[in-house]
């Protein structure tokens with residue numbers, strides 16, 4: 001049962017429908033009943049745990065390769081004596097802990113790195129503190145220190161609240177959430193005036209098409225990009241989504257590794273939507289950053305040496321060869337995470353070329 005669902009039904013009965021975006025924000029981050037506030041989301045289906053799993057939880061190789069990427073970049077950035085190694089939405093802290101461990105081959109990197117974590121969930125902050133006792137925590141990106149920065153975000157942007165609009169004869173209708181007969185339901189809002197049209201509304205959209213916008217993602221990207229343009233550095237964003245903006249409904253809910261109705265039990269299921277990488281890249285470039293073409297996770301990890309790392313782990317633990325090979329496939333195979341997950345990197349103009357990615361577009 002979902003306490004938040006009952007609360008929302010009462011609220012909507014008095015106040016009328018709410019925008020989908022407001023619903024998604026409440027379901028994920030309501031201070032008492034929000035999904036990321038009250039649930040422990042991570043776990044593997046095979047072990048019957050959690051609601052979903054992520055690349056760093058699948059294999060240490062993911063964080064190790066990204067750790068080597070960070071150490072190499074820092075070295076070629078001229079080894080700044082103090083820099084901000086930041087992560088947005090670090091979950092259980094596994095990625096950052098693997099990054100810090102792998103990068104410790106360069107002791108000067110470890111000395112220079114100030115670890116900063118942007119995390120909304122008190123219970124996940126607690127877990128992160130166990131793995132990263134010296135880190136600094138932030139509620140949002142606005143308080144990150146004015147230092148050169150390497151920032152990581154894995155499966156962070158997909159949880160930021162989206163708004164959907166449906167193209168109708170009468171114009172663009174915002175999708176809203178209302179209550180009826182003791183349940184939550186989707187309803188159409190009033191058509192938008194032309195000036196309010198979502199900026200990403202596709203000119204070629206057909207009647208009936210749904211377009212998604214994510215003001216929160218645009219806001220985070222603008223802030224990060226301004227920071228990188230001022231202080232120098234790069235951001236590596238990995239998530240699932242479209243490399244080119246497209247119409248379509250990608251709003252989904254996941255509970256115990258199954259897709260469920262997103263309105264059935266808010267606060268109990270993870271709600272996500274595809275990330276519009278093209279839009280995020282455009283914002284970064286408008287702020288003066290460079291960005292190589294968006295690529296797929298499989299190609300990126302392979303370019304960083306995933307196969308070599310897997311071989312070396314197998315050599316030290318031959319009894320785990322099957323498991324390590326399966327983890328490698330999970331991360332990189334085209335029919336697993338390899339193609340669906342995309343990599344967007346953005347960097348300040350003075351940043352050296354980024355490993356594993358093709359040359360930067362201006």
Ligand code: SAH
Pocket residue numbers: 028029036054055056057088089090091092095118119120121124139140153154155156159160
């Ligand atoms: N990066 C991790 C976790 C991904 S889940 C991994 O790959 O395993 C999303 C993470 O973002 C969680 O840590 C969640 O608590 C955090 N989060 C969700 N909404 C947030 C927000 N608005 N601001 C900051 N962190 C948020």
